[in-house]
Structure formats: C-alpha cells, structure tokens
Amino acid sequence: MQQAQHNGASRTTLSLSVRRTWRRLPVRxxxxxxxAIPIGCLMTSLGVLGWLQLDIVEDEALVRTAQRVNSETTRLxxxxxxxxxxVQSYALTEQQRFLESYQVASLEIKLALEALEELVIDTPHQRKQIRQIRQLTDQRLFLMTKVLANHDESDPSVVLGAWIEQSEAIHDQAELKLKQFAAEELRIFDQHRRHLEKHQRTGILLVGVFATVGAIAAVLAAQLFFQLDRELAKRQARLGYLNQQLQQKNEQLQRFAANASHELRTPLAAMLSNAQVGLMxxxxxxxxxxKRLEKIAELAKSMSTLVGQLLFLARNQRRLTSEELTEIDLVELLRQxxxxxxxxxxxxxxxxTCQLPPDAIKLAAQPDLLRQAVLNLLENAHRYTPAYGSITLRLKPQLKDILIQVEDTGIGIPPESLTKIFEQFYRVEQTQTKAVKGFGLGxxxxxxxxxxxxxxxxxxSTVGKGSIFQIKLPSIGAC
Amino acid sequence: MRILLVEDDPEQLEPLHTALSHAGHIVDGVERGDDAQWLIGEKDYDLLILDWVIPGPSGLSLCQRYRQMGKTAPVLMLTAKDMTSNKVTGLDAGADDYLIKPVDVPELLARVRALGRRSPLWQGDVLSIADLTLNVTTMTVERRQVMVDLSGREFQLLEYFLRHPQQVLTRNQIEQALWEWRTEPESNAVTTLIRRLRNRLKGLDADDWIETVYGVGYRCKPPEMG
Structure with a gap:
C-alpha cells in the first residue's frame, strides 16, 4: 500500500517535472x-498500408502460380x-488417327513440362523433382517410340503385354513423383499463405495502433495549441501590466523631475535677483x-539642503540587504x-514627552537612516504645532512588529490630503497659518x-486637534 | 509708474520690489492672487507684473479678469513656465510680455521701461516744464546745463508735479500717489519730502518753483508762467 502510494507520488513528481520542462521549452x-506528432503518425500509417498492399500483390502472384502449376500438372x-x-489403341487397331493423337499428347507433355520448369524456377527442390519427372516421361516416350517402331515385326500381343507392364511401372513412378511434386507445391503455397496472413494481421494491428496514436496526438496537439494560446494571452497580459507600471513609474519620474527643477529654480531666481539688485x-x-549677500548665502544653504534631500531620495531606493543592517538597541537610539x-x-x-520602555529592544537597521526618519517626523510635528502645544514620541514593542509613534497637537491634516502627504514635494495648502517653510520632501x-x-x-489626523504618525518595523524574530 | 507686482515667493518679491522702486516706480507688491484681485479693482496701475502660479486666483486668470474689466494697462507675465505653449497661453490671455524665471533684473527693468513707452500717456523719456527737464530713465533733472541726481521718492514727487502742472495737489493726493499700498507715511512725511526736493532744486536755482498753498497743499508753478 505504502509502496503504491510512493510510486504514485513519484509518478506525479515525474509528470510534474516533465510538464515543467515542456513549459520551459521555447514556443517554436x-x-x-x-x-510533428500527427504528421509522423500519418506518414507511418501510410508506410504500413503501402507495405500491406505490396504483400497482397505478391500473394496474388503466388496464387496465380499455384493455379498454373496445378493446371499444368493436370495437363501433364x-x-x-x-x-x-x-499407343495401346494404335498397336491394336493400327489406325492412323491414334498415332496422330499420340503425337499431339506427347507434344502436350513436352509443353506442360516446359511450363512447369518455368514456374518452379525459384525452388531448386521442385526443379529437381520436375527433372526426375521429365526423365521418367522421356523414358516412357522412348519406350512407346520403340513399341511403335517394332510392332510390325513381332507378335503384337506378346510385345504389347511386356510393354504395358514396363510402361505401367514407369507410369506409376511418374505418377508418384507428380503427386509428391503437387504435395510439395501445396505445402509451399500453404506456407506462403500463412506467412502472408501473419503479415496482414501485423499490418492491420500496426495501422490500428498508429491511427490510435495519431488520433491521440491530434487531440493532444489541439490541446497544446490551446495551451500555447492561453500562455501567449497570459504573457501579453503580463506585458501589458508591466507596460502600465512602467508608464506610471515614468510619469512619477517626470513629475518628480518637474517638481525638483521648479524647487531648484525658485531659490536660484531669488539668488540671481538679490545679486543683481545688490550690484545695482x-x-x-x-x-x-x-544684506543681499547674507540673503544669497541663506538661499544657497537651503538649496544645498534640497539637493542633499534629492540625492538622498535617489540613492536609498532599494530594500536594504541583511549585510547592510546592524543590530541596534532602538530604545537607546530613540533616547539620543x-x-x-x-x-x-x-x-x-x-x-x-518621550515614552520609551525600560528594556532594550533589538532591531536590525541602519541607525543613521532610522535616526533621520524619526527626526524628520519630529521636525514635521514641530513645524505644524503652534506654541504651547505638545509633541510625544512613543515606542511600543508588539508581538511581531515594533511601533514608533510621533503624536502632536498641531493643526492636523485635512482628510483629502492624508493620502498625498508622503508624495514628494506635496505640501498641504496653508491658508490661515503662517507660511511654513520646507520642500515637502521630509x-x-x-x-x-x-x-x-x-x-x-x-x-x-483630525484637523485642529493634531496628528499621529506611526512607523511599523518588523522585529528581529519576525524577519 | 505705478506697478502692481504679484509674486508668491517673498524671497523673490523683495529684490524685485526694491529694484523697481529704485528705478523710480511706485510698486505695490503682493504674494496672493486674491489680494491682487482686490487691488486691480480698487486702484489704477500703469503696469501689472504677474507670477503665473500663486495662491488664490492664478496670474493667468488675473490677467484675463483685468482685460475683461476693460483695463488697458500693459501686463507682464513673470513665471517659471518656460514651454512655448505656456507663452502662447499667457500672451493670448491678454499679457503684453512674457519673462521666464530666473529673471534678469536689468532685463526686467528694460522691459518695464519698454512697456511704459507703449502707454498712451507716454511723452518720451523726458518731461519738461519751462526750461526744466526731467529724464525718467536716468532720474535726473536738468536746467541751464546743470544736472542734478534725484532719489527715488524725490523723482516720483517731481514727476507727479510735472504731470499735473499748475494744479494744487493736496497732501492726501500726494500720499496716495507716492506711497504704496499698506504703507502708512508718517504725518510729516510729505512735508519732509517737499523740503528735500526743494533742496535738490536749489542747485538749479528752481527751489521756489514748488509753491506752498496754505491750508490746501502744494503747486508746481514756474515763475515765467506766473
């Protein structure tokens, strides 16, 4: 039972691996x-049919030969x-017509023998038989010729009696030989026929097998065509999806480039104006x-910050590998x-206020980056929180994750902006509050x-009450 | 000229405002579109300089509304939008000129002068009364081959007098014409400015041309015309 199950399982894995290899083959x-499969089957079936046809032709020729051998033997x-x-009649009556009929018959014998020799030319044994029959026949004919030549001189009854005896003996011998010959011929014919029947059976079986295989292959081919079709459709869908994603990415990049150039151009324009007015x-x-120079220096510094932030965004895009992460104590990092x-x-x-657990919490991270992230959140909270408000930094370890929260009692974020605030260069429109400086990259x-x-x-976030930003990081055990 | 300058970035507004003021213009600088919209309804300007992307109504729609109000003063679009299609849209909206940021200040001043020349009130680069000539480009005043430089305010005051000869101009009128929107001149600012201008004109022996009309205001009156 277990063995059977095992066999079944290994068959499944085998068929799976075959299927996988098949799928991995190029489409062509x-x-x-x-x-190739149905065409191969068709060609093989045609070949077998042709071979069978040849066999039948051969068979017919053989039957014809057998029939002729039969008739020639009868004739002989x-x-x-x-x-x-x-000869007997002529010896007794001496009528000329019996002599003539004898001559016709002996010619018949000669012709029959020649025909038989021709027919059995391929079988040496039968040829030998024929040769013996011919000898016997010749002997008899010779005897008859002697009888016919001598019948005037001696007493016909005595001579005839002796001749008949001799002739009977030779005739019996020839008859025996002929019977043997016919039997042998029949045997060969039977053998041929059995052989042929066997061939025919095998041929029909083969045609059947190939037809079945061909039919199965055709069904398989149809199925494979459908499969190929499905695969192509799937591939096309995937390409379409990828293309869409690429387009999105491209649009995002274009937006980013437009925003970045605008953000860079703004301080540049201010710097140029200040420099030119200063020169005038x-x-x-x-x-x-x-004063103008001081302004320019200030603007250059902010521009440098912007360039730094843009470079940071461009450089740190991929997921960090485990080699790049070091084990740190998050509590200590947040405390700093x-x-x-x-x-x-x-x-x-x-x-x-800062609410941190007393025990160390280990985490795999890049401390500089993590510090920057928390600091950005705190600065963001600071920027939008008016005087006498409060900001809280919290660390909450959970079963699988670690939560870092920054809560403020600032102006809050309107709901329609919540999904956009993490986009680059997005800033919530400030209508009432004083102009808040920043590039929208934090x-x-x-x-x-x-x-x-x-x-x-x-x-x-609730407008007018404040916001809670929450960072969720996987803890070491969860990775 | 009285100019409305709309630019949302204070860092860019301030130097442009200063440059235009130094060039002798009276400049109202605002950062928001709605403020600008209110001002174009309230006051008459000789030139509008509009940034395209500003909070409130955009510079483009301000320009369109300004034209719909039937006002003809030239409008200069000042923006970071540098595509040809943007320029076409801006000019089709009724702007007379289009400058791309970062703006070159001398070029901006030259274009402002050029647009000023297009005004139907333009009388050439000089204003004159009797044998006294005021050059509006160099901000100098000249009489009998003697030339004197004027500061921005002094120039604006003299220009105002020369554009309204023989007219008695009240202190209030002078304040309205010379001081920018939202700036409160000190109570004796006009008096001080008149004294400064008379001091300048003393070099040309024309200090008595600015006459005080007691209880009303001042009048520019060359002696030959009296």
Whole structure:
C-alpha cells in the first residue's frame, strides 16, 4: 500500500517535472513538436498500408502460380494417360488417327513440362523433382517410340503385354513423383499463405495502433495549441501590466523631475535677483549689498539642503540587504534622538514627552537612516504645532512588529490630503497659518527609509486637534 | 509708474520690489492672487507684473479678469513656465510680455521701461516744464546745463508735479500717489519730502518753483508762467 502510494507520488513528481520542462521549452520547439506528432503518425500509417498492399500483390502472384502449376500438372497427367491409350489403341487397331493423337499428347507433355520448369524456377527442390519427372516421361516416350517402331515385326500381343507392364511401372513412378511434386507445391503455397496472413494481421494491428496514436496526438496537439494560446494571452497580459507600471513609474519620474527643477529654480531666481539688485546699489551704500549677500548665502544653504534631500531620495531606493543592517538597541537610539531634539524644541514653548520602555529592544537597521526618519517626523510635528502645544514620541514593542509613534497637537491634516502627504514635494495648502517653510520632501524621505527597512508608515489626523504618525518595523524574530 | 507686482515667493518679491522702486516706480507688491484681485479693482496701475502660479486666483486668470474689466494697462507675465505653449497661453490671455524665471533684473527693468513707452500717456523719456527737464530713465533733472541726481521718492514727487502742472495737489493726493499700498507715511512725511526736493532744486536755482498753498497743499508753478 505504502509502496503504491510512493510510486504514485513519484509518478506525479515525474509528470510534474516533465510538464515543467515542456513549459520551459521555447514556443517554436513546442509548436514543432505539436505539428510533428500527427504528421509522423500519418506518414507511418501510410508506410504500413503501402507495405500491406505490396504483400497482397505478391500473394496474388503466388496464387496465380499455384493455379498454373496445378493446371499444368493436370495437363501433364492427362497427356501421359492419353499417350498410353493412343499407343495401346494404335498397336491394336493400327489406325492412323491414334498415332496422330499420340503425337499431339506427347507434344502436350513436352509443353506442360516446359511450363512447369518455368514456374518452379525459384525452388531448386521442385526443379529437381520436375527433372526426375521429365526423365521418367522421356523414358516412357522412348519406350512407346520403340513399341511403335517394332510392332510390325513381332507378335503384337506378346510385345504389347511386356510393354504395358514396363510402361505401367514407369507410369506409376511418374505418377508418384507428380503427386509428391503437387504435395510439395501445396505445402509451399500453404506456407506462403500463412506467412502472408501473419503479415496482414501485423499490418492491420500496426495501422490500428498508429491511427490510435495519431488520433491521440491530434487531440493532444489541439490541446497544446490551446495551451500555447492561453500562455501567449497570459504573457501579453503580463506585458501589458508591466507596460502600465512602467508608464506610471515614468510619469512619477517626470513629475518628480518637474517638481525638483521648479524647487531648484525658485531659490536660484531669488539668488540671481538679490545679486543683481545688490550690484545695482550705489557704490557709497555698503549696507544694502551686504544684506543681499547674507540673503544669497541663506538661499544657497537651503538649496544645498534640497539637493542633499534629492540625492538622498535617489540613492536609498532599494530594500536594504541583511549585510547592510546592524543590530541596534532602538530604545537607546530613540533616547539620543529625543535628547538632541528636546534641546531644539524649548525655544518654541512646545512640550515634548518621550515614552520609551525600560528594556532594550533589538532591531536590525541602519541607525543613521532610522535616526533621520524619526527626526524628520519630529521636525514635521514641530513645524505644524503652534506654541504651547505638545509633541510625544512613543515606542511600543508588539508581538511581531515594533511601533514608533510621533503624536502632536498641531493643526492636523485635512482628510483629502492624508493620502498625498508622503508624495514628494506635496505640501498641504496653508491658508490661515503662517507660511511654513520646507520642500515637502521630509515625509517622503521617512517613507522611503521605513520601506528600505521592510516596514510601513501610516497617519491618523483630525484637523485642529493634531496628528499621529506611526512607523511599523518588523522585529528581529519576525524577519 | 505705478506697478502692481504679484509674486508668491517673498524671497523673490523683495529684490524685485526694491529694484523697481529704485528705478523710480511706485510698486505695490503682493504674494496672493486674491489680494491682487482686490487691488486691480480698487486702484489704477500703469503696469501689472504677474507670477503665473500663486495662491488664490492664478496670474493667468488675473490677467484675463483685468482685460475683461476693460483695463488697458500693459501686463507682464513673470513665471517659471518656460514651454512655448505656456507663452502662447499667457500672451493670448491678454499679457503684453512674457519673462521666464530666473529673471534678469536689468532685463526686467528694460522691459518695464519698454512697456511704459507703449502707454498712451507716454511723452518720451523726458518731461519738461519751462526750461526744466526731467529724464525718467536716468532720474535726473536738468536746467541751464546743470544736472542734478534725484532719489527715488524725490523723482516720483517731481514727476507727479510735472504731470499735473499748475494744479494744487493736496497732501492726501500726494500720499496716495507716492506711497504704496499698506504703507502708512508718517504725518510729516510729505512735508519732509517737499523740503528735500526743494533742496535738490536749489542747485538749479528752481527751489521756489514748488509753491506752498496754505491750508490746501502744494503747486508746481514756474515763475515765467506766473
């Protein structure tokens, strides 16, 4: 039972692997195979049919030969009997017509013998038999000629009696030989026929087999055609999908390039204007050009930040490999971030709280990138939280994931903007609040960093009340 | 000229505003489209310089509305949109000129001068009264081969007087004409400015041409005409 199951399983794996190999073959080879199978079957069937036809032709020739051998043998025997009768009658009556009939009969014998020799030319044994029969016949004819030549001189009854005895003996011998010959001929004929019947049976069987195989192959071919068709359709669908994705990616890139160039051009335009206005100032005014230079320096710094952020986004796009990750203590990392951040936050009168678990939490990460992500979230919260608001940084280890939350009591994000805030260069339109500076890349960078670590980012927000940003990272055990 | 400058980036607005003011124009600079829309309804400008992408109604729709109001003052589009199709759209919306950012300040000033010349009120690069000539390009005033440079404000005041000769101009009128929107001149600003202009004109022996009309305002009155 187990053995049978095992056999079944191995058959399944075999058929699976065959199927897999078949699918992996290029389409042209599979197409060739599909066409080759039925055509091969057809050709083989035709060949077998042709061979059978040849056999039948051969068979018919053989039957014809057998019939002729039969008739020639009969002719020979009747000829022999006729000569005997004619000689006897002539000896008794001396009538000329018996002599004539004897001559006709002996000619018949000669012709029959020649025909028989011709017919059995391929079988040496039969040829020998014929030769013996001919000798016997010749002997008899010679005897008859002697009887006919001498019958005037002696007493016909005595001579005739002796001749008849002698002739009877030879006749019996010839008859025996002829019987043997006929039997042998029959045997050969039977053998041929049996052989032929066997061939025919095999041929019919072969045709049947090939027809069946051909039919199965045709069905298979049809099925394979359908399969190929399905595969092509699938491939086309996949190509279409890929193409669509590429187009999306391309549009995204174009948007990015347009946004990036616009964002770079804006400070550039301001720098140029400031420089030119500074140059136009009267020579005796040293204050104005100095102010312009300060402005230009400030603008150049912000531009440099933008370029840095753009490069960061361009460089860190792929998922980090395990070699690039190091094991860190997330609690310690967040503590450092919180410390450096709280020094900056005091000037704005915003209350900053940090809720971290007491024990270390190990995580595989790139510490610099992770630090940048959390810092960006904190800066974002800081930017949109008015004075006397509060910002909280939380770390919540869970069963499979680790959650880092940044909660603020800021202005909040309108629902229609929630899905867009992680897009590059997206900034929520500020109508009432003061102009908030920034390039709209901070959150895009956070999302990219989190994604390179195999995590995700989400946001919940209520306009006027505040927002919660949550980073979800897989813990070491879950990886 | 009185110019409305609309540009949403304060970093770019400020130097352009300064450059245009130094060139002797009275410039109202705003960052938002809705402010600009209110101003074009309230005040008369000699030139509009509009950025395309601004919060509120866009520069393009401002230009269209301005033309629909039947106003003919030239409009200069100032934008980062650099495609030919953008230029065509902008000019078809009623703009007279189109400049692409980053803008070259000397070029902007030259184009502003060129657009000023297109105005039906344009009288050439000089304004004159009797033998006194004011060159609006170089911001200099000349009389009997003596030339004096003027500061922006002084120039604007003299230009205003020369455009309205013999007319008594009240302090309020002068404030409205010379001071930009949302700027409150100090109470004695006009008096101080008049004194400064008279000081300049002293070099040309024409300081008494600006006459004080007590209780009303001031009048430009060359002696020969009196």
């Amino acid at each position: 080879y599979r197409g060739l195979a599909i066409i 025997r009747s000829g022999l009997a006729e000569t005997q009768l004619s 100032a009267p020579p005796k005014d040293p204050v104005q050009p100095r 971030v919180a410390q450096s951040y709280s020094e900056r936050v005091t000037e704005k009168k915003v209350q900053f 959150l895009a960078i956070v999302q990219q960093i989190v994604q390179t670590h195999g995590g995700g980012i989400s946001v919940k």
